[in-house]
Amino acid sequence: MHENRNVERRTVLKVAGATLATVGLGATATACGGGSGASGDGTVELRFSWWGADERAKRVNESIALFEKKFPKIKVKTDFQDYQSFWEKFQTQAAGGNPPDVFQNSLTFLRKYDKRGVVLDLKSQVDAGNLSLDNLRSGLDKLGEVDGKLVGVPVGSNVMSLVIDEKVFQAAGVTPKQGWTWDEYFDALQKIRDTQKVAGDTGYFGIMYLYDLYLRQNGKAFFTDDGLGFTEAELTEWWQDGYNRVKAGIVTDPKIVEQTKPKSALAAAHGASEFTWDNFTVRYATEGDSTYGLAPIPTTDGKQTGQWLGGLMLSASARTEHPEEAAQFIDFMVNDPEVGKVMGYDRGTLTSTPQFEAYQPTDAPNKAIAQYEEDVAAAGVLGEPTPHPAGADTVEAAFLRISGDMSQGKTKVSDAVKQFFSEAETALAG
Incomplete structure (x- = not known):
């Protein structure tokens, strides 16, 4: 895929x-x-x-x-x-x-x-x-x-993964490890920004499946069997935190991300890491000029990643x-x-x-993908899939679009959250 x-x-x-x-x-x-x-x-x-x-x-x-x-x-x-x-x-x-x-x-x-x-x-x-x-x-x-x-x-x-520009991470002296925390991840982004003069991440807060992992780490999930598994206050905190990090320069300017598409902002050297599905990572070797690797997902408690x-x-x-x-x-x-x-x-x-x-894959990207999934399974962090109620496709589209508008300053965080919940509730009720 x-x-x-x-x-x-x-x-x-x-x-x-x-x-x-x-x-x-x-x-x-x-x-x-x-x-x-x-x-x-x-x-x-x-x-x-x-x-x-x-x-x-x-x-x-x-x-x-x-x-x-x-x-x-x-x-x-x-x-x-x-x-x-x-x-x-x-x-x-x-x-x-x-x-x-x-x-x-x-x-x-x-x-x-x-x-x-x-x-x-x-x-x-x-x-x-x-x-x-x-x-x-x-x-x-x-x-x-x-x-x-x-x-x-x-x-x-x-499986949801973290793709990193290995050269940038190495130059910044950052080594991701299984069980590292979100605080450690964000500290790493800041260090990358300070030492390498590039944003540490390309825009984590707009990825529905990553937010799901974060919620799962905290005993919740993005979806329940028939609705959303989080509150407006929780989403406000997630999006406000992301917006603040964009303004601080440790997350890539969303306008640059849009201008770079269809090429990845990571491959274009506008950021040093990007969350995505592991099997999408073959693109970076063909699009970019650096070397790219798969790193562990940050955690809340140093143990569970929420991955499935x-x-x-x-x-x-x-x-x-x-x-x-x-x-x-x-x-x-x-x-x-x-x-x-x-x-x-x-x-x-x-x-x-x-x-x-x-x-048996012979190319480095696919070898890395196979090894990553084996490593995640061996770490014992894999859980059951999150339920996806009818209308989940519409909800995912709304999450991506509205978070993008919010991150570019087109709408306030509070208004974006209200808009998302309104659209999501309509989609899930259909």
Whole structure:
């Protein structure tokens, strides 16, 4: 999963804006199912859709060729777009009762489309032996569950991480260590600013998933099963602190961050560290001129980071005419070792043990990603995924947009908090 985090998060905003206007799905849809039926010789056709770039398309198509060789009576018709176009098209298909048989998915959208009756509960297919979860790596076996149903199977994993410019950190005499605190992190940013004349961070306070980690460190979470898990006062403190650090020069000026896009402000040397999903970090080696590494997440108590494994998933349509074949396809894409060799870490670190062991990365960025996830797991800090209620995608978009306006001085912190809570409550009530 090599998408640019900033691009992906930014495009969510446009997709989410249309979400609330989407009509009710599930029982109200009357169109035909997702499958195309079986031909006279018993051949079944599945429709499979995903988002990504041309490189992912080539890898997926090569993997599908392996699947069709093993299952000659199942043909797979493919469709892919960029992130924004995918969700716009999927919403239209789902509203019309004709989503693809199998589709790429993420935690943000699981509950939303389960609530609307769009996704298939795959537990019966597991029981029937058409889909195996036995080989999923530790921390991933529950990722696709919603209210006791299995509505997604992870195909690529990632974890929130801290990417650092190693040359800048070394020159400043800063060495991140497992269990370091937020105070120590902010002291490091100040030291970097004072000695290297560059901001220490590119804008941590606008990342919803990082704020979730901070809340989890303090016994809370960004979302509960049906709402927000924090107060206006708590968000005010988080955003005010971030705004103050921008003004103090230890966090990159948000206007510079915007002007630098789509290139990362870290890679452009406008900051020395950046929080992002670990599998996005391959971009820095190609965009920047320094060396970049993955560092531990700062903590509140010196122990718990709040981290959890997320990642891309595969889901099946509740309207598919071929649930058995859809499950067999998902199983193959998740567990087959040869597919692991073909896909590599394009969608994140491989989630099943057979694929993880079959693919041995040779480049430094992907080696570092695999090692980081192993180190985080070994540290014993991984927890269960945070619940994502229906409307979480709209909430995330609002958090990014409103925090950006606040950090640029377009709105006061207090007004920004009130605006966010208003938009979030509307989205979560829908």
